[in-house]
Amino acid sequence: MKTSQDLTFHDRVVALTPGGEALEQCLQCGSCGGSCPAGADMDHTPRGLFAMIRAEMEDEVLRSNTPWYCVSCYACTTRCPQQIPITDIMYTLKQMAIQAGHYDHPHATKFSETFIGFVEQRGRSFEAGLATRYHLYHHPTDMVRLGMMGLNMLRRNRLPLRPKSIREVDQLQAILAEAKAIAAKETYR
Numbered sequence: 001m002k003t004s005q006d007l008t009f010h011d012r013v014v015a016l017t018p019g020g021e022a023l024e025q026c027l028q029c030g031s032c033g034g035s036c037p038a039g040a041d042m043d044h045t046p047r048g049l050f051a052m053i054r055a056e057m058e059d060e061v062l063r064s065n066t067p068w069y070c071v072s073c074y075a076c077t078t079r080c081p082q083q084i085p086i087t088d089i090m091y092t093l094k095q096m097a098i099q100a101g102h103y104d105h106p107h108a109t110k111f112s113e114t115f116i117g118f119v120e121q122r123g124r125s126f127e128a129g130l131a132t133r134y135h136l137y138h139h140p141t142d143m144v145r146l147g148m149m150g151l152n153m154l155r156r157n158r159l160p161l162r163p164k165s166i167r168e169v170d171q172l173q174a175i176l177a178e179a180k181a182i183a184a185k186e187t188y189r
C-alpha cells in the first residue's frame with residue numbers, strides 16, 4: 001500500500017484537494033489568470049502554477065507567492081471550462097507550503113491573514129479594511145488613486161465603512177474551530 005511519501009508532488013496535490021483529479025484536464029486556456037483580481041501581484045498565474053505542478057516543480061511551486069495572494073473569490077473556478085477546483089488547490093498549496101516551511105512571503109501572507117481574519121471574525125470580508133491595509137503594505141503611492149476610487153464607491157453606497165457580520169457568526173466560528181482541530185491532526189506529507 002502506498003503511503004503519502006510514495007506519491008509524487010502532483011499526486012499529493014490531487015489527493016489533498018476535493019475534486020483535485022480534474023487537474024489532469026487543464027487545457028492551459030488561461031481563463032483563470034484572466035479572471036483573477038490578484039494576478040498582477042502573483043509570481044505565477046494559476047495556469048502557470050498548474051503546469052509547474054505537472055512538471056513536478058515542487059520547490060518552485062511551494063515557494064510561489066501565488067496561493068498567498070489568492071483571495072478566494074472563486075472567479076477562476078466558476079469560469080474554468082474543465083471544472084478544476086482552482087481555489088481549493090490554492091488552499092492545498094498553502095497547507096503544503098506551511099508544512100514544507102516555505103511560509104516566507106511576509107507581504108502576501110499578511111494579505112492572506114488579514115482576509116482570513118475578517119472572515120473568521122465576521123463571516124465575510126471587509127473590503128475597505130482589506131484594501132486599505134493591502135495598499136499601505138504594497139502600494140503606498142497608490143493610496144491617492146485608491147482614495148478617489150473609494151470616495152466614488154462611497155457616493156454610490158457600494159463601500160461600507162464598518163465591517164458587518166453575518167447572522168449567527170458563532171456557528172461559523174464553531175465549525176472553523178472544529179475544522180482546524182481536524183486539520184491539526186492530519187499529516188500532509
Ligand code: SF4
Pocket residue numbers: 025026027028029030031032033046047050079080081082083084086
Ligand atoms: S481556466 Fe481551467 S482549464 Fe483553463 S488554464 Fe485555468 S485551470 Fe486550466
Ligand code: SF4
Pocket residue numbers: 032035036037038039046069070071072073074075076077086087090
Ligand atoms: S480564487 Fe484566487 S486564483 Fe482564483 S480568481 Fe480569485 S484570487 Fe485569483
